[in-house]
Amino acid sequence: MSVVMIAFISFQAQANSTPKVYDLTKYGINPNTGKNSSATLNQAIQKIVTEAGKGNPIVIKFKKGRYDFHEEGAQKRTYYISNHDQDNPKTVGITLENLSNITIDGQGSDLIFHGRMLPLALVENQNLSLKNLHIDFEQPQICQVKILENDTQAGTITYQTAPWVTYTIKDSTFYNTGEGWEMKPTSGIAFEEKTKHIVYNTSDIAVGTAHVAEISKGIIKAFKWKNSKLIPGTVVAMRSWHRPNPGIFVHKGKDTRLENVSVHYSEGMGLLAQLTENIYLEKFNVSLRGKNDPRYFTAQADATHFSGCKGVIISNNGRYENMMDDAINIHGTYLKITQKLDNKTVIAKYMHEQSYGFDWGYATDSVQFIQSKTMELWDNKNSIQSIEVIRRKDSDPIQDFKIVFTKPLDDYIDPTKLDIGIENLTWTPKVEFKGNTVRNNRARGALFSTPQKTVVENNLFDHTSGTAILLCGDSNGWYETGTCRDITIKNNKFINALTNMFQFTNAVISIYPEIPDLKNQQKYFHSGIKIENNYFETFDKPILYAKSVDGITFNNNTIKTNKEYPAFHWNKKEILFERVINANIKNNTIDGKPFVYPAN
Structure with a gap:
């Protein structure tokens, strides 16, 4: 079913x-x-x-x-x-x-x-x-402006705020304002005026909010903003990195x-x-x-x-x-083990500043352990006998837990020797992502990090700017779990992804777990990946990148190349693998001809 x-x-x-x-x-x-x-x-x-x-x-x-x-x-x-x-x-x-x-x-x-x-x-x-x-x-707290003039020699740009934008200028600094709030934009994303695509090869840009003057109402001149890619007519979404709600x-x-x-x-x-x-x-x-x-x-x-x-x-x-x-983006959160109290009991902690304050697990939940530097999972799973929040007072946010497991922990679960994460396997979902349109966005298209069955089918990924699909996993930075064991990516259409470079964007489909010590990794992180019957329309080379995978299929896919943008990606291979075994690649075409991997 x-x-x-x-x-x-x-x-x-x-x-x-x-x-x-x-x-x-x-x-x-x-x-x-x-x-x-x-x-x-x-x-x-x-x-x-x-x-x-x-x-x-x-x-x-x-x-x-x-x-x-x-x-x-x-x-x-x-x-x-x-x-x-x-x-x-x-x-x-x-x-x-x-x-x-x-x-x-x-x-x-x-x-x-x-x-x-x-x-x-x-x-x-x-x-x-x-x-x-x-x-x-x-x-909105994002401030939209249109470039009117760009004097690249003088390093000045004149822009016009959108009609709904209100602002103030204090000490030659531009602030976007609204009901009960005021903020200085710190970065921006540039869009093509007619298509609303993100401007090619721009990524996150600096914005002209310092050293500005108001020329007339809604017309601002930035005297130290230099970017030759911001031609007149370009629309810039000037923003901060805040995400309160x-x-x-x-x-x-x-x-x-x-x-x-x-x-x-x-x-x-x-x-x-x-x-x-x-x-x-x-x-x-x-x-x-x-x-x-x-x-x-x-x-x-x-x-x-x-x-x-x-x-x-x-x-x-x-x-x-x-x-x-x-x-x-679908994931769980690794806790980091900070202390081992006895052979069944640990203290573990939420690590990222934006990922704490709520429950992590419950009694009877199934868990597994990961060595953070090599991202290798230990085979012996366990379950939670009891879990207790540790904090000084009840009003403090939830960050630390005392966890008692039902079975004794192996000796190598030792936080004094290794960085070790814990993944809650009970709180992992099955996923279907079907018939969706993803377009004109910053960063990446779709991220999946669950060991449960995942189907990604009949979607349109149109100018996703970065990677269209990312399979990740990280027990070092965001601490977002985890391995993909059964994922099917089929009958999707990809149009001109990778017009910009963002994190983990090594190909249109990028299988990129964060592994600080890949050379010493013995096991493989992802497995059971099937990529079939998809259509790729692209101006550049990289279609598929994979790292630390045991079992990947790339069959019956169609690749069509175009000249809509200059090729610029550092990755010059349609398929690039690092530590990948049991790969099955057949019956793919590029511009109507058989695609041979590896190339002769």
Whole structure:
């Protein structure tokens, strides 16, 4: 039975119970009033849940229109959100906590947020569906400008801010401003004016926010900004590296469905889900508002991101475009062992500054251990007998754990001699990523790091800027698990990936675990990789890069070359392998001729 069918059965069971329908207008929630809905909407939802009886299936419907949410009257919550800034409390627009059997139907409504907010928090819910909604902000923290003049000899650039941008200039420094916030952009991404592709071979650029003067309203001259690639008409998304909030936050959910939901801007991920079992995305978009949208950007970071989830993750028929990072990233988190107290007990720690503050595992969870420098997994798996948070006071975020295992640890599990990570195998999901469009984004397309069955099929990867698909794994920096054991990449179309260089971008499909000591590695990190019946259209050489793989198939793929950009990548081979065994490469073509590997 496919993972899609499993998810369908789960959600169909909910649908078979006839829900009671509630109209928000009857509770004083009306569209297009311009009023602040932050307090009133949450109150209305709580009233409806009380009337219906907690747990009884209900549908809550918006009347189609615009609803505004401001920080005033919004709820404050302490949420530690994976891969985001761990600043608290969060200001939350809509909070749905500890609910079950609820559908929120926006009927095409726009939820417009102001200031710096977390729009939707879905926390510890079961059988919750969200559909037919648009999530956006009145004034994004990304500042969009258009290049008007570029004097490369003088090193000056004149640019025009987009109509919705407000700003101030203090001490000759440009600051982007909004409701309750002010920030100085520190880097930028340049887009072609007509295509909205990221400008070839630019990657992250410096931006002209220092030594500036206002020529007229909205027209700024930067006296020390030099970049010959920024021709007049180029649009630059000037940004910082802050990511305080995703557009939608899902925490400890079970059977969550998002259908026909679009996030048009968020100051972090479009969607971040953690410690969640079974999440289904159907026509979920992190996207512009069509071809005529004057914006060139969407999310500040990944479109979707899943940390420490289990069950199934299904993303079908979505559109992920113009975000400042990947379309999807699925992983767990390695804890680092800092002490071994006895032959069954360790102290282990979240290591990355954006990945702590929430549960890591539970009693009976299955775990395995990894030697961080060589990224070699030890064969002997174990399970958790007990796990205890260690902190000085209850208000401190969760970072350190005392873990007792059911079986004695081998002598070589010794943190005084080796850097050792722990992976939670129970909280790893099966994945389907089908029928999606990924385009015009910074960094990479899709990242998968799960040992469970993963299918990547019938997707379009169009000008992903960096690598289109990355299989990674890292117990040294981000500490994001882990090995892929059964992944099929088939019937996808790749168009002009790798127009820019970002981390891990060694080919259109890059299998790139972070291995500091590859020369001393004895085992292999990834395995069971099948890449079949895909179409690659490319201006440059590298199609497939793989490192530390035992078992990879690259069959029946079609490669077509073009001259749309100059070739520039350091990797001059269509297929480049490092420590790869059991490779099966056959029946591939390049420009209509058989592709022979290795080349003669």
